Amino acid sequence: MEGGVDYLIDERKKAQFDVEAMKVAWAGSRQAFELSDRIAKLVANDPIFEKFSRPMLGRKELFKNSLRKVAHAWKLIIDLRLSEEEAKLLRHYIDEPAYTDLQWEMFIPAIEGQGTEEQKRKWLPLARKMQVIGSYAQTELGHGSNVQGLETTATFDPQTDEFVIHSPTLTSSKWWPGGTAKVSTHAIVYARLILDGQFHGVHGFIVQLRNLENHTPLPGITVGDIGMKFGNGAYNTMDNGVIRFNHVHIPRNQMLMRVSQVTREGKFVQSDVPRQLLYGTMVYVRQKIVADASKALSRAVCIATRYSAVRRQFGSRNGGPEIQVIDYKTQQSRLFPLLASAYAFRFVGEWLKWLYTDVKQRLEANDFSTLPEAHACTAGLKSLTTSATADGIEECRKLCGGHGYLVSSGIPELFATYVPACTFEGDNVVMMLQVARFLVKTVSELGYKQPVGTTAYMRRVTALMQSNCAVRTAEEWLNPGVVVEAFEARSTRMAVACGQRLAKFENPEEGFAELSADLVEASLAHCQVIVVSKFVEKLQQEIPGKGVKRLLEVLFYVYALFLLHKHQGDFLATGYLTPKQASLANDQLRILYSKVRPNAIALVDSFNHTDHLLSSILGRYDGNVYPKLYEAAFNDPFNDSDIADGIHQYVQPMLRQELHSAKL
């Protein structure tokens, strides 16, 4: 058997649910599905968006090609009158990090969230028409996580009514801002505000970087690219920049002044808006990153699942077919939890989008009450989903054996492009520590304040601390209430235990630092409660289509019981479960894997990923893997000639024992 075409045809016949209806459930609605499907096909059928050759290109060629794709996309957006939602889908399917990500997802949102009405009126139309191109310059060579530690200064000059933006040290050089090295004309620069020699916190300033006519850097600005990043292709389509400012003057009205203002006289005015709103853009992007995690993980899982059905190893009797590797229980126990995680992240991402929209409306009406919860949820879920997705993509590579290491599997580039999500928009550990602060506060207030939102379950603190799990059979684990309660009890107990240990420290900050590893674990436990509960809430909704809800229920149990198995140390140490109950959960997990097995291919087909998006020979929809791998090998430019450059010069002299006289 040369290809896996027949295998995937057979696999698709095994599905026990309506795949078309599952596609709608994954997309969120029929309208969302149709929109997404239309844009996916638009991109897949346009040769300019070809990306299979990307990892072979040198940096300059790669970058120029990326500029061409953006220009073509922008032309399509105008010609086809695409809405902002459609344009963002177009970006998703083009699948290439570019300066426009920063323009649309950071520069514009920063002005929307932190600008005054006047600033919005001036800058937003220019940015939305791409008449100015902006980036987000916060991180410096010396500081990224610690925003309050930034060194760039913005000193008000009352003589000229201007701010003077300056990089006083090498470590204050802006370092990383995407789109800045070669493209952006403007940036939101975060800098320490200095008025009359006094420091007034870090604020955002709109700084013009380049001449709009000839694109040269403005006087006082030194700008360049920070160098090649991890992996070929991958994030190297982005021009991450370094910028030094040498006393660059900008008008006073280019400080983003919704949160605080500087008057003509140089007086600092703090409005009622909390200073945390300065971090609002990061809350927005973290929410987007959570939504993106399910897309990335589902791609890797789709490739690994299809290939696992095509690939056969061992077990041949009398020349008959070998076993499909997807039938190995070990393969299932590594792959199916990732499949279930993709669905879990999809649904929690949908919920987080709702939460963010709600917070945004409140902020616009100057209601800041839900901001701490939104910050904790976006920070925690960003950390949980990106860490699991990055690990999951790497696991999918291993699930594909040696062929997974080939660039043509599509996995190496996906991994290299994805992993920085664990670091950017907040290092994942730093983000979990933010959740920890929120949890510690919630726990310390339990005696007199009812927790709300995602911590509302802690209202039942007494019951969750005292009662234990009642499961007696593997079957009894198939109860959403039982599963959610187990996660809530473990999380509450871990958070309360941290609170009790913290109380023993005289200095709370010292205690927090000392216990930070435990606090991160407690935060993860809390974030898992959110993901598990949001999956259950999804299942409580009407989900049309034959067998769709049943399969989603199976995936819910796979996700939750897999986590329970993985973290059984916590569940046992907190005393909520007995070893016997943990073992019953694992027994149930094996039964669940056998329920997923016949549906596995249909479940990944339901993501509706095009071959263009997957860009993977192993994950091809038709399963025609081996002939295409063979063809691709001989199409590689390295195989253009049987005799590679350098063979005559460096290998043949060795073969002839003439190396000492050869010119090297």
Ligand SMILES: CCCCCCCCCC/C=C\CCCCCCC/C=C/C(=O)SCCNC(=O)CCNC(=O)[C@H](O)C(C)(C)COP(=O)(O)OP(=O)(O)OC[C@H]1O[C@@H](n2cnc3c(N)ncnc32)[C@H](O)[C@@H]1OP(=O)(O)O
């Ligand atoms: C062709 C045309 C196509 C057009 C369409 C294009 C569409 C594109 C689609 C693209 C797809 C995907 C989008 C993704 C794009 C992503 C690109 C990403 C590139 C990367 C960018 C970056 O990385 S930007 C830099 C990010 N930096 C960070 O995240 C820094 C992390 N550090 C911090 O956030 C803070 O310093 C930290 C939270 C760690 C601590 O802050 P600090 O003030 O020092 O500390 P505290 O004193 O601890 O905090 C004070 C209190 O404030 C609370 N708090 C902190 N942060 C927030 C917040 N964000 N919101 C609300 N509250 C916050 C904190 O909890 C404290 O509260 P308390 O009650 O006092 O304890």
Ligand SMILES: Cc1cc2nc3c(=O)[nH]c(=O)nc-3n(C[C@H](O)[C@H](O)[C@H](O)COP(=O)(O)OP(=O)(O)OC[C@H]3O[C@@H](n4cnc5c(N)ncnc54)[C@H](O)[C@@H]3O)c2cc1C
């Ligand atoms: C691909 C990419 C694109 C980026 N794009 C942009 C951009 O457009 N604009 C921009 O401004 N920035 C950008 N960044 C920068 C990014 O936001 C920072 O790298 C990120 O916030 C992490 O900060 P750091 O690099 O200072 O890490 P560090 O804080 O130096 O982290 C190093 C280690 O220290 C640990 N650590 C740090 N603080 C603590 C703590 N308090 N407690 C415990 N452990 C801690 C971390 O967990 C980590 O293990 C980008 C980064 C990347 C990789």
